[in-house]
Amino acid sequence: MGKPWDACSIFFILSGKRGRMHPELDQEDCSSCGNCVEICPGEVYQWIGERPEAVDAEECTECGACEEQCPVHAITMVDD
Ligand code: SF4
Ligand code: SF4
Numbered sequence: 001m002g003k004p005w006d007a008c009s010i011f012f013i014l015s016g017k018r019g020r021m022h023p024e025l026d027q028e029d030c031s032s033c034g035n036c037v038e039i040c041p042g043e044v045y046q047w048i049g050e051r052p053e054a055v056d057a058e059e060c061t062e063c064g065a066c067e068e069q070c071p072v073h074a075i076t077m078v079d080d
Helices: 007-015 035-039 065-069
Strands: 021-025 045-048 051-054 075-079
Touching (some): 065 075
Antiparallel strands (some): 021 075
């Protein structure tokens, strides 16, 4: 398992700077584990029914934690 926090992530979080990437979540692959909701520092995800959705993608700090911690690789960081 890779480490979710690197120097670039910490810079974005501390500076509050918004980047040009956002997460995309494949609902069909999601196992509803809740990792992304729990770990996201920007509170991007909210439960919509049985699965989370990235409802506040503009708050993404590009830390990459959700992509790293998703056990089924349902989250991909993509360009805006
Ligand atoms: S990369 Fe994922 S965990 Fe990090 S701020 Fe963006 S949505 Fe949240
Ligand atoms: S971490 Fe992945 S499997 Fe778990 S709730 Fe989020 S998208 Fe679904």
